[in-house]
Amino acid sequence: MHDLSLADIISGLQAGQFSSTELTQGYLARIDELDRQLNSFITVDHKAALASAEQADQQRAAGNEAALLGVPIAHKDIFCTRGVRTSCGSRMLDNFVPPYDATLIQRFNASGAVSLGKTNMDEFAMGSSNENSFYGAVHNPWDTDRVPGGSSGGSAAAVAAGLAPAATGTDTGGSIRQPAAFCGITGLKPTYGRVSRLGMVAFASSLDQAGPMARSAQDCAILLNVMAGQDPLDSTSAAEPVPDYCTDLDAPLSGLRIGLPAEYFGEGLDATTEQQIRAALQELEKLGATLVDISLKTTELAIPTYYIVAPAEASTNLSRFDGVRYGHRCEDPEDLLDLYTRTREEGFGDEVKRRILVGTYALSAGYYDAYYKKAQQVRRVIRDDFMTQFEQVDVIAGPTTPGPAFKLGSKGNDPVAMYLEDAYTLAVNLAGLPGMSIPAGTADGCPVGLQLIGRHFDESRLLNVAHQFQQATDWHQQRPSLSQETAA
């Protein structure tokens, strides 16, 4: 049962093949059995999950036909959930139980979805390996010695291992796409502003975007239908109309122009990964698409620009964690300064502190113009670079990451090597574009992700391309041996 797609689960529940209670019990049992190896969940509330599954079954019997009625999913622990601890992977919020739901959670609740629990993540979404969690590292189900990617590593590992049919994630510089690639699942970062940020713990406000992580493009489309839309309480959410993302899935790819940036296939790209990506692109060509060689000259600017903008915004977004109103508070503070410094010293991990320092520096008097202001200018140049390319192509494609999942601990002491992991994904956030990662082969026994980048609010086209690819290939149906062993 854990191998079902979201689409299968919805039709099975509708047809009465199984109940939400049975499904939920099944997933909870798998979490109990397998998550000790993966550590993909921070909080699992069996009672609450079963209660809402039972309620969904009753509602179905009463004629309720909400889109995700009774469908179990997992939520990244960055989304505030009323009455359920929301830690954001940090000691700072280890004791934090929000009295409100994020807009995204409200939307899932309204659609009848059952929450299985809250998934592990890099602290405050800062990381590319999920090693920066107060709750310990998450292990990649394809090889538990490897990282699942980050920061939405718990969501990716849980979906890949069949502990949940789908999960929510957030992506500030690649945090949906990179773990999706490492864990062999499908993940979509929508256009900035497509999904409300209200109730999502902020990392970098101008880059953060929530999105779906699932087994297939079709499943992502189903989830995005629930997630997308303007929120009057998020001023940066877009008024752009929301289409039915399932409508265009079956459109043929003939006439589609796919741009391949030379910079995404250059130095630093693992040879096997490149081979697999090129094979996947040929597959798309067979489906009717035209491959066009392009150049995104601003690619090398993405990492330095991102590592000014994101830490700068984070440094002030995280100021509210001061021990005064909620969250961690040091014991017996001597005075105000002691309260602040010890609370934050104890509550934040190293990577978070590093970024607060970098961001504070970048915004300081005398440095603002040289760093933050300049970075915002470069950001516009990066965006313009993409917009120019989109005049001649419909979609840009390349590898999601330079290589497959790396070993746990292998980059822990080298932040810059870790930052390079996101070389292909960061620019998409800086430009506010939608980006996707879909399974497109394996390298070294682990999945390889193909990244698709679209025009603003062109999620339908990305989902269409991904779905057509998945109709012709079965990479997205491959499962890690971890789950195969226990499936029997």
Add this chain to the structure above:
Amino acid sequence: MSWEMVIGLEVHLQLATQSKIFSGSATAFGAPPNTQANAVDLAMPGMLPVLNAEAVRFAVMFGLGVGAEIGKRSVFDRKNYFYPDLPKGYQISQFEQPIVGRGEFVIPLADGSTHTIGITRAHLEEDAGKSLHEDFQGQTGIDLNRAGTPLLEIVTEPDFRSAEQAVAYLKSLHSLVTYLGISDGNMAEGSMRCDINLSLRPSGTDELGTRTEIKNVNSFRFVERAIRFESARQLDILEDGGSITQETRLYDADRDETRSMRSKEVANDYRYFPEPDLLPVVFDDAYIEAVRQSLPELPRDKRQRFADEYELSDYDAAVLSDSRELADYFETVAKHCGEAKIAANWVQVELLGQLNKADLPLSECPVPAPALGGLIARITDGTISGKIAKQVFEAMWNGEGDADAIIEAKGLKQVSDTGELESMIDEVIAESPDQLAQYQAADDGKRKKLVGYFVGQVMKRSKGQANPQLVNQLLAKKLS
């Protein structure tokens, strides 16, 4: 050496919106601590600001009211610093692109002249909460009711040269913002707080001296006193050959002095940067024009109109246009009685006098404007004399009804019946042979004085109700 005082003011004006600038919490004053603070005000994780359109409109109204440039595109910024009553660890304010740019303000001074000062800018920002250091032995209480209350910070050029000018500006500003209805102007509740930047320089020089900033002064009187104290303090130092330390000072009203706030004067680095949770505010001309059309008549214009239309003296026009409420009251009275000058007199002398005596604000005045107009109409149509009118006004003040009812009930109607008056005059003359003889013996000059006696007697006999003009006329005939 003689010195010149140079003052610039920053006023934090609390805007009279129903809800906070970035959240739906109420802004009412005086609620129990933390009952007007929601998840946004508490800076709970994931909460986002949503800009209050009313606060923006109020800021634009102010800008148009001082003829300032309105920023077609204004941007909110984060001003970063840690303090327990600042929940987010940053204040959302405006730095490089404020909503209101340069403007001008003409201040009427007591001697009838005017002084024009420059408005540098005005920007929107949120207020912080309050730290309560008493009542919490060794700890600090935090009340976030005020956190997120919309403020308009109005900054002037260093264009003031005296305490009088500064106070006149503040009074004028108070009048303007209450006219516009964008603030209740209640200084005791902190709706208008003033920071004073003050320095001295040798008269005739252009360069600014080192200034001190006196924070958060919240009454006109305190502003005046703080300026007097601080300028004298600086003068003493400079005359002794010393130099002024640039610092923030506090005005202590109890001791009537300013003193250094003793904060370690580290240069604060607020790390301003554009608030990524809010979009820039962009206005089109139609919006600004619509706000302009909605502006009420401003104090300056009203004062001028009162002088022109009702032929009031500059002084009367200034007093009556001081607040929109009083101006409206006066105009209603004038319309109801048709005699603006008498109305102006009654409102200033009788009405304000009574209010003052009873220590009541105009809003709680027991005599509505149309009723006062009705009373004055009875004077002008000869029904009662001005003197009787004061008696009727007393009765109206005490809630005994409108003028006509009181005149009727108390039988106060003026006697204008010639026959009735003549017989009263005859009686008085008959009872006053000595005075009559005196009168007849006197020359014209003295007679004018002596006739007063007879008038007084007739008025007395009529219990004040005789029409004094008629009595005079009739007496003149009878005595000649």
